[in-house]
Structures are given as structure tokens and as C-alpha cells.
Amino acid sequence: MKVIIDQDKCVASGQCVTAAIDVFDQRDEDGIVVLLNDNLPDNLAADVQQAAAVCPALAIVIED
Numbered sequence: 001m002k003v004i005i006d007q008d009k010c011v012a013s014g015q016c017v018t019a020a021i022d023v024f025d026q027r028d029e030d031g032i033v034v035l036l037n038d039n040l041p042d043n044l045a046a047d048v049q050q051a052a053a054v055c056p057a058l059a060i061v062i063e064d
């Protein structure tokens, strides 16, 4: 599973961090998403799918 984020789309809402705190963080200066790990173990798949689903900017894409 691979995760791709689009920082240009991100609106710094923070839902992804709430859904998957081991995968996403936010920049201190503006809250834009940061990917902590783009090559994920399967046990985090559900959390990342939840993050993608709740992102209001559709800034998270998952590839198998």
C-alpha cells in the first residue's frame, strides 16, 4: 500500500492526523499535511483509508 498526499490541495483541517496519527502529521507553521511514512504496513490500511475518506480536500490518494 502506497500513500500519496497533495500538499497543494490540503486545507490543513487535520482529520487525517486524527484518523491515522502514525502516518500523517501537520507542519507547525501552517498545518499542511506531512506524510510520515509512504510505504505502509497492512495493519495501518484501515486507518489510512479512513483518513482519505474524511479528508475534505481529497488530498490523500491510496495505491495498492
Ligand code: SF4
Binding pocket: 005, 009, 010, 011, 012, 013, 014, 015, 016, 017, 026, 031, 032, 033, 054, 055, 056, 057, 058, 059, 060
Ligand atoms: S485531512 Fe486532508 S485537508 Fe485535512 S490536513 Fe489532512 S490532508 Fe490536509
